[in-house]
Amino acid sequence: MDQNNFDEIIKRSLAIREEYHQLEKQHHGTEWSLEEDTLAYLTDAGLVGRDIMSHQKRWLKKDSEAELQYKLGENIWWLIVLADRTGIDIKEALEQFLTKTENLFK
Template sequence: MDINSFDKIIKRSLDIREKYHQLEIKGNGAQWTLEEDALAYLTDAGLVGRNVMSHEKTWLKKDSAEELEHKLAENIWWLITLADRTGIDIKEAMEKFLTKTENIF
């Protein structure tokens, strides 16, 4: 994936999050706080774990390959939106992380 593709993914992710904020305002009178976003992310991260267990046949659920795929992507979406809300440039953060980790090896 080139950087322009990642830029498009980030923009689309933030556009979708803004639409959810509008639904939150309409339904609850306020958009979710940063903490509520973080808790929603953690819930979805836990569901990734359950779906991996289902994939490995160690959790009593139907084969959930489609759900696992969805939740993995949703977790990336959450991380993009959390980075944005905390003022972190996710592209720069990824570059730093990858470089630091590569240098360990």
């Protein structure tokens, strides 16, 4: 993925999160806290595990591949949102992780 495409993904992700913030304000009077966002992410991360089980025919669920694909995308979206909310540059964090990990194998 090129840098410009990832920048666009981040921009779109944060715009979607802002739309959800507006819904939260309508329904609850306030935006979700960072802790609530984190719990939502952890819930979705757990669902990836269940969807992987379904994909491997170890858990019965219809259309497991479509759900797995959706949940994987949603988890990446959540990581972008959480990085933004904590002031972390997700591109820099990923680059540092990849470089450090690649160096382990040199």
